[in-house]
Amino acid sequence: MSAADQTQRLAKGGLIDRSKPLGFSFDGKSFAGYHGDTLASALVANGVRLVGRSFKYHRPRGILTAGSEEPNALVELRTGARREPNTRATTIELYDGLVAASQNRWPSLDFDILSVNQLASPILVAGFYYKTFMWPAKLWEALYEPLIRRAAGLGRAATQSDPDHYEKAWAHCDVLVVGGGPTGLAAALAAGRAGARVILCEEEPTLGGRLLSDGGTIDGLPATDWIAQAADELSAMLDVRIMTRTTLTGAYDHGTHAALERVNDHLPVPPEHQPRQRLWRIVAKRTVVAAGALERPIVFGGNDVPGIMLASAVRTYINRYAATPAKRLALFTNNDDGWKTVDAAIAAGLTVAGVVDARQEASADQRALASKHGFAVLNGVVDHVDGGRKGIGSIEVALAGGARATLEADGLAVSGGWNPSVGLTSQHRGRPKWRDDIAAFVPDGAPPGMSAAGAANGAFLLTDCLREGHSAGAAAAADLGFGGSVGAAPSSDDAPASSLTPLWHVAGKKKAFVDFQNDVTASDIALAAREGFQSVEHLKRYTTLGMATDQGKSSNLQGLAIMAELTGRSIPQTGTTIYRPPYVPVAIGALAGHHRDENFHSVRLTPSHHWAAERGAVFVDTGLWKRAQWYPIKGEKDWLESVTREVKAVRGGVGFCDVSTLGKIDVHGPNAGTFLDRVYINTFSTLAVGKARYGLMLREDGMVYDDGTTSRLAEDHYFLTTTTAKAGLVMQHLEFCRQVLFPELDVQLTSVSDQWAQFSIAGPRTRDLLCEIVDPGEDLSNEGFPFMAAREVLLRGGLKARLFRISFSGEMAFEISVPARFGDALARNMMIAGEQFGVTPYGTEALGVMRVEKGHVAGPELNGMTTAADLGLGKMMSTKKDFIGRVMAGREALVAADRQVVVGIKPVDKARRLRSGAHVIRKGEIPGPDTDGGYVTSVCFSPMLGQWIGLGLVSRGRERIGEIASAHDPLRGEDYEIELCHPVFYDPEGGRQRG
Amino acid sequence: MRIACPFCGPRENSEFSYLGDAKPKRPGPDAGEDAVYEYVYLRDNVAGEMAELWYHGGGCRAWLQVRRNTVTHEILSVEPAAGAGAASVTP
Structure with missing residues (x-):
């Protein structure tokens, strides 16, 4: 491999850096390219035409475009755990050592056995899944599906876990500009000068958009100089942020957008501590869509032969990458813009084989150019192209007068006109509007705050793009009250008018592709029309038109134009399908961000967690919590042995268990008691200060919602506990009752779940242990602290704690609460102080065993379908007051x-x-x-x-x-x-x- | 979606939980089973503007009454839901 092997590389020109040669491999073969190349441009420079096999028929395919809309050149990028399938070669920035492989071929790209599918194509037509495999159903799983999966597919995902990480971030701005071409730059300059906070997102690594491919003069400067000047001015503004390698993928409600930043996709491995990709949520008050336009192909026989490329892409490869897709180039166009490709080819020293122009008459300038450079201008259409994996054989032309002609060329540039990118503006079901003069849909019904400008709005001339961008940026800023001087709109005088005569499809017998990625042909559209699938949404599902990863960017319009023709309707009458996010494929990894593996959700640790872990506790996930399930000691053969020991130790001596996971809510206020009376089935207003009571809540439909112990610590202060599972929901429910239902009650709720560490201490020797912990001045006797008493106590050392004489285990028991930061110390102290009594920490299993022995209900019984009476707690339901769920609990079926x-x-x-x-x-x-x-x-x-x-x-x-x-x-x-x-x-x- | 909480300012919808129609009022203690049944189970399914209850659990814990167009998601007003579901006082 050496840089010299780049046979299709121009000696000078382009925006590549020839001082930085890079090596890469494709399908195991080594090649060279330059910094600034994409994988696609480097392949073009090396004369590689065949880059993939098509989805259904395994047809040989080459590169069609030079952007993210590419339907053909999908490759597997990287190897091993970083292998990424279906990556568009046109968007992969070349780096040294890049490894890529073609997809969907076996054994090799050149010789693909399944290209015999082409012979079977009569049965692989639209709707073939529905028709061919209707019966016998039994064979579906055994035979058809594996067969189809092997035959029709894309790349292979990596089988190992992705070693890279992805992150998510938020950004906020006044004006979001989507696209960094001439329109976007003009918009960002105007909005930034006015004083607005601006974010500009550009999909490519550099600003400039089509200027990088087509050049031009702006305000007297060559395009690249003007881009640099604009970038400098924007960078100097403190409130302007330029985000390159960032594709805006979705527009959501109220100015929220999603954008995918490919932070390190251009490197073999992301630098340490950096993500591969970052998914942004950008909140903007105004959005200017300057996303440009995409050139569309024309449908004719053999239009997928490698070597056939969009005219604009040919210019991009020549002008931007100094790589020539052909030596002898022909052009098939229906508009003047396509002719720019002839200029580019001539400037690069290519031979022009001829121009097939579907319009009636070429201009005088065009005729003069043709005679100067010795090529024919044929008034007609390309009937079909013969060729295959080795590229174009011949180009057969049907002339307007009915005669035929043949062009010999190794490259064919095609231009069917341009489609404004209406994806983003239509994501809220806004239907784009048809414009006859450009034969394309333009944005209409964009979400509030969003406008389109420039090519995305159907303005294809450079000077119009600059003017529209400037005024859209200025208007967005002014709308938000920014009054800074926006300056004059940039302008360009090299703006030849372009005329276009719509041409979608050249009828013929050969396979003519509409959707390259899903192998949908013109005859598939005709079949759908014949069989009644004429609505665009039916057409889409029946033929899979536009359902591939490119979402039909280069195919949808031709598909509906053909359908319109077949059904005698106009294109706007035929309509478009619904546009949905994301605009480009987004990796699941980027959507997940850091939420994977052990970080899939957040984890809550109890105050005694680290102490328990030191003792070798086995933990169980309880919602987000990790709870100690049991504490094995050496020699125990299984969990049952450990749990049995823990239960016996509690029932025979003393043990403790961290119960801090229970929801804890402080209820304050003069009406706290009345409030609790309304949310519990039993009465709390009559509870004496210093006492605890078990309470049961219903849902308004009469079913049991939650239970727990609530204590009255002062006249106007209750301390309520919930189950672990319902802690958050009960808080929400109580706030609902307080705010929405009973606003007249003077009561406040405070969640204190995380503020208190709470332990249950249980067993006949509980009081002995407590006496070692609690200040000797506190009376813990049965008289001084009877069953169901609750009050604040002083601990030895001066810490204040809350003590509750309640029991879940059925033993003599207390629950003790200390501020959460003392939970760990309390656990350690109880172990030391209780050693003489054989104190035993116990986990949730032993807790569960003791509650079943005592017949206490818990989660499995509080299952949302049981009533208080079902649980044996029917007598708790007060008949003297109204409470949530009272009336519905009396329904016939609930008391049956x-x-x-x-x-x-x-x-x-x-x-x-x-x-x-x-x-x-x-x-x-x-x-x-x-x-x-x-x-x-x-x-x-x-x-x-x-x-x-x-x-x-x-x-x-x-x-x-x-x-x-x-x-x-x-x-x-x-x-x-x-x-x-x-x-x-x-x-x-x-x-x-x-x- | 973004909801402008009257206490916290505009916030992302993941901070909020949705309850639904704000119209039903909890019947008084003597309203009878039919009234409570209607309150618990019967809801309008509005395509267009409706008042809804949202809870700002990821923020100030306020229950909010949000007037929203369920078709366009346009939010017309947000205010504290104080008493929005309180029993109508019967004379």
Whole structure:
């Protein structure tokens, strides 16, 4: 490989840096290019024509465009974990060592076995999925789908995890300018001079847009000088931000936009600590869309042969990259703009083989140019092109008079006119408007605050672009009250008028492609029309026109023009499909940003987390929380052994558990009690100061919402706890009640969940442990601190804590709250102070075991479908007050006698393990939907009973205590006998917790 | 979407949660089951302007009454929802 191998590279000119040669490989072959090249331009410079195989027919394909709309030149970029499929060669900036491979071919690009699909093309027409594989359905998965997937496909995604990272960021501005071509630069200059905060997004690595390819003179300066001057002026403005390599992909509500910045895609590997891509959300008060226009191809037979390229792309490769796509170039055009390519070819020293102009008469200038350079101007159309993987064979021309002619050339530039980029302005369902004079759609019905200017608005002359850009930028700034002087609009005098005669399609027998990427041909459109799929949305789905990753940027309009012709309608009558974001493909990685793997969601740690981790605790995810599930000690063979030990230690001595994950809400105000009366089914206004009470909340539909203990710390101060799962939702619900339903109540809510570390201390020796922690002046005796008491206490060392004599385990127990920053210290201190009593930390499993032994309901029973009565808590419902859910809870079905209610369940065979989810069937009945009488909700191995026990929701359960029923577990293939029993298995009198 | 919270200023919609129609008023204690049923379950499905309740949970925790066009997403007004769902006082 050497720089000299670039046989199609011009000796001078272009915007590449010849002092920086770069090496790269394509399909295993080494090539050279220069800094400033794209992969596509470097391939052009090396004479590589064949770059891919088409999606369905595996037709050989070359490069069609020079921008992000490219349908053909899709490659796999990089290797290994960084392999990225379907990357457009036209947008890949060349770097040294770049490795790319063609896609969708086997065994090689030159010889692709599946190109036999072309022979099968009669059955691969539009709608073939629907027709060919209707039956037998059985074969779909086994045969058709794998076959189609192998035959028709794009690149291969990397099989390893992406080693790079992606980030998301916000930006805010007054005026967002989309596009850094002449229009965008003029707009940004005007808005910036006026004093507005401006963001300018440019998809390419450099500013300039079409100026980089077509040149021109602006305000007397050559285009590149004017671009540099504009960039300098913008950079000097403090409130103007220029973002290159950034594509605006979507316009969302209220001025929110999405933009993808390819921060380091132009490097082999992103520098350390830098993202590969960054997804921006840009909030702008006004948006000027200066996204330019895209040239469109003309549909004719063999129009996909490698070597056929858009006329503007040919100019880009010659002028910007000094790379010549052909030695002998022909042009097929229906407008004057296409002729610029002839000028570029002549200037670069190419031979012009001829110009096929579909219009009636070439101008005098054009005729003079042709005679000077010795090429023919043929008035007619290209009928078809013969050729294949080796490129163009011959160009067959149908002359206007009916005669035929043949052109010999290795390159054919095609121009069918230009389409303004109406994607962004139409993303809110604004329908673009048809303009006959340019035979194209222009923006209409753009979202509020958004306007289009320049080529994106159908103004194709440079001077018009500059003027429109300037006035759009000035208007946006003025609209927002910025009054700075915007200066005069830049101007250009090299503005030849362009005439165009619409031509979409040359009818013929050969395959003529409309959508290159999805292999949709003109005859597919005709088939759709014949079969009644004439609406554009039907046409799109039936033929897949415009459904590829390029979203039909180079194909949609020709497709609808052909449909319009076939159905005798005009193009605007035929209409366009809906435009949706994103404008270009966006990697899922960019959308995910940092939210992947362990950062998929945020993680909450309890105050004692690090202490628990040091002890080797096993953690369980509970929502966002990591909670200690159990604390294994050396020699224990499984979780059950650890959990059983923890339960026995608590029931026989003392243990503690971090319960800080419970939601905690301070309720303050003179009407706090009344407020709680309305949100709980039971009464709190009568609760004495210094007391705690278990409370149950319903939803307004009568179902149980949440439960927890609420304490009255002062006349006007309650401390409310929620379940871990509902902490945030209960806060939202209470704020709703307070603000929306009961604004007359003087009450305030404060979430203090993160402010307090809370531990449950349980077991007969709890008081012994507490005496070591709490100041000796505090009376913790049964008389001084009875069951359900709650108050502030002083700890040894002077820290104030809140102490609650409540019990979830059924043991003599307290919950203690200290400011969260002392949680870790409290855990460590309790271990030291409690060593003499054998204090044992316990996790959520042991907590769960003890609650099942005590028949307390929790998440599996509070499932959103149970009533208070179902849970055995019906008596708590006050009849003396209104509360949320009261009326609906009285509905017939919610008080029906056969409701499934909480009962205890024990396997009759004490050695058998009980499983939650098992269905409860009356003995002797055949399991089925009609005989299903409920199910097992929670199970545990009870160390106290020495067997598996559980809770269940069982129809008429309370009447059936003592009944032997069947547990039917089809999932595990088990059927066994169970006994329905009282749900409180351990200490039913409750003496232990009061002791 | 962006909602201009009267307390916090314009904020992204991910800071808010949506409840829905702001029209239903919670019936008084003696209104009866039918009235409560209607309050709990029956909602208009408006294509066009409607008053909605939104909660600024990612900000000031205010419940807001937002007048919004459900077709265009245009927001016509945002105000605190104080008492928006309170029982209508029956004479």
